[in-house]
Amino acid sequence: MKVGLVGYQGGGKSTVFELLTGVPPDPSKAYTGQVGVAVVPDERFDRLVELLRPRKVTPAKIELFDTPGLSREDSSVNAQRLAIIRECAALVQVIGTFAGWDPLEEAKRFEEDLILADLQVVSNRIERLKKDVVKARPDRDDLAAELEALQPLAETLEQGETLRDWQFTEQQDQAVRSFALLTRKKQLVLINTAESQFDSSVLAELQSHGLRAVAAPVGLELELLQLPEDERAEFAAEMGLTEPCRERLLRAIFEVTDQITFYTCTEKEARAWLLKRGATALDAAAAIHTDLARGFIRAEVMSADDLLRLGSEREVKAAGLHHVEGKDYVVQDGDEILIRFNV
Numbered sequence: 001m002k003v004g005l006v007g008y009q010g011g012g013k014s015t016v017f018e019l020l021t022g023v024p025p026d027p028s029k030a031y032t033g034q035v036g037v038a039v040v041p042d043e044r045f046d047r048l049v050e051l052l053r054p055r056k057v058t059p060a061k062i063e064l065f066d067t068p069g070l071s072r073e074d075s076s077v078n079a080q081r082l083a084i085i086r087e088c089a090a091l092v093q094v095i096g097t098f099a100g101w102d103p104l105e106e107a108k109r110f111e112e113d114l115i116l117a118d119l120q121v122v123s124n125r126i127e128r129l130k131k132d133v134v135k136a137r138p139d140r141d142d143l144a145a146e147l148e149a150l151q152p153l154a155e156t157l158e159q160g161e162t163l164r165d166w167q168f169t170e171q172q173d174q175a176v177r178s179f180a181l182l183t184r185k186k187q188l189v190l191i192n193t194a195e196s197q198f199d200s201s202v203l204a205e206l207q208s209h210g211l212r213a214v215a216a217p218v219g220l221e222l223e224l225l226q227l228p229e230d231e232r233a234e235f236a237a238e239m240g241l242t243e244p245c246r247e248r249l250l251r252a253i254f255e256v257t258d259q260i261t262f263y264t265c266t267e268k269e270a271r272a273w274l275l276k277r278g279a280t281a282l283d284a285a286a287a288i289h290t291d292l293a294r295g296f297i298r299a300e301v302m303s304a305d306d307l308l309r310l311g312s313e314r315e316v317k318a319a320g321l322h323h324v325e326g327k328d329y330v331v332q333d334g335d336e337i338l339i340r341f342n343v
Ligand SMILES: Nc1nc2c(ncn2[C@@H]2O[C@H](COP(=O)(O)OP(=O)(O)OP(=O)(O)O)[C@@H](O)[C@H]2O)c(=O)[nH]1
Pocket: 008, 009, 010, 011, 012, 013, 014, 015, 016, 067, 068, 069, 070, 094, 096, 098, 192, 193, 194, 217, 218, 219, 220
């Protein structure tokens, strides 16, 4: 699952990318985008590792996609850049207040761009359907149903609203699947502030507009990390940087993806995995290895919190909190899972 760093040119997307992944942006990828990974901070996993002391530790990672910024002046280049954004599962719009833009204005403007792009895709399909549905075709009924499913979506977009909170029917879901609609993606606004102090009323404004938002002095923090270690404290004091923002941002980005974390722990390796909320034990098995899904027998599950509280698997079992589940079990955030399989 790729999370896109998106927005207008010069907002600081690549600066955020570098801070979070540790990888400097590659200029040769400026027009295509660049993928990097970052570890998802997970305090519960850290405590599990401390308790179990496995030989190997593998935390969960999230994929970040630094995309080319949209142009404010020349919207003709934006169609291709919006197409790049379509590949992302969730969006983080980076707005740089250091550049003098008003965050709420910029967020609204970006939203309009996304709405227009979606409207174009949906309208194109509607026009096509209107032409085909009057022809004598064997699939006429299906086309008519698709047309009916798409029309309310187009109306919503025409009214300048996103599809983020829309309850899609199965038919609608099917009809738009290949469009990867931009305004249907989960989104976070990340305000890249020039200074460590920031007027947080902007966050409240964005939130009342229906957008989740966080703010952080990303540029300053990156600068700090690039200094020799013995100069950092002085720079931080001078700039008023009290608490590092990297982990807080990664956590906020992780939350916007709507995933949960589950764990697999053996003496050899403790590992954290990400899974779509609502996914099953079979999905969890497939995330680990296709063999585990193919030969799935059962999942042995306990909650990491119980394990941490009681101190050992034996104690969890003694307390009756260890359970055996089938393929359809909906994995819960924080489950520790052992998949039994046979291939
Ligand atoms: N003063 C200041 N400058 C910043 C900050 N963050 C980024 N910049 C500068 O702003 C410029 C643009 O930052 P980038 O991170 O390249 O912005 P971008 O969003 O990736 O831009 P595009 O890839 O062109 O869309 C660079 O020169 C950065 O050094 C900040 O917090 N403060």
